[in-house]
Amino acid sequence: MTTERVRIPGTRPVRGSLDSDDGDARAVVVAAPPHPQCGGDRHDGRLRAVSAALPEGIDCLRFDYGPWDEGRGERADARAAREWAADRYDRVALFGYSFGGGVALLTAAAVSGPVAALSPVARLDDGSDVVAAVDRVDDPLWVGYGIRDDTVDAERVGEAVGGRGGTVETFPADHVFVGREARVGSAVAAFFEDVL
Template sequence: MADPILVPGGRDVRATLDRAAEETPADAVVVACPPHPQHNGNRTDARLTAVSDALSEHGIDCLRFDYGEWDHGYGERADTLRAVEWARERYDHVGLFGFSFGGAMALLSAAEGADVDAVSALAPAPRLASDLDVVAVFDQIHIPVQVIYGTRDDIVDATPIVECAEEYHQSVVEFAADHFFVGQHGKVATAVSDFLVPLLQDEESR
């Protein structure tokens, strides 16, 4: 079941809440950040929906949202933080996921202090501006992090973030894939859920 959501915060941020089950409300949710909105990135992105489907199998909801009006990464980071706040008010456990530009948003928001339990970034952009630099703030992320990247990615060079993740003993997953992980969405979604699910479930649910 999917519910339309309007995320409060002063910008027009619309979202879809994918509910894992109708009978028993989930106590965990993952906020999913889409890729670059100026390149048609939105909440219907195939990688986001694949992750949502994988999480649903484990009883975890997913909030897929669209950014408000383009603001060069600044408003989009604020949108991500507001989406997390919305989720935290309603769930005991909150995770964060993003793809490409959305991966950068997820990591930058975690560094900014987003109240999440874990973050997974797929092919994250390392730097959007001098003060939107994931590498520069990676050491400010004090929760479990997963970085997934494709070895054939010729659009985003995630190497600097991968090196940061390895330096801080965070999880790194490598796929023999291009930037869009063509034909491998299911495998990517499994990798994301395998990482996030144990971190978002209460011990008695594991």
């Protein structure tokens, strides 16, 4: 696998890392990191685990958010990254972890393509309701969370996804999945392999 640094055009400075197996991938997963004010960036272990587990033919674009904007700008960053990917690939999916899971689900409510969220927040800092956004997603959905997660209310998001006929997976873990990154990466990658 090779990693290429990319700049995402838009109104905010967004950088990304495109992971590719140097093949002719026709699909890509755009991966949104956790909360930037808590150290979240494109190098997050859960994002890397998903990227590493994706099968041949599916690349991964991990990106950093621009300056902190309570969720509004971060959603714009995700849309810009998705647009960049859509110009280069036939099929585009979204993934996010924690805060990034909320960003991915809110973005998916406005664009087409499958979405997976690992331990997603139920609400962004700007008040955007992630649970309500699930009803506006018309493509395949996957949510996973740890059964001992007391950091975010991912279970509420999972209930909404399950109610829409999406896939919900639980793991014997807390919010950060210490020692279980490869397992959750494989679960997310399996979902994308099925829907892409």
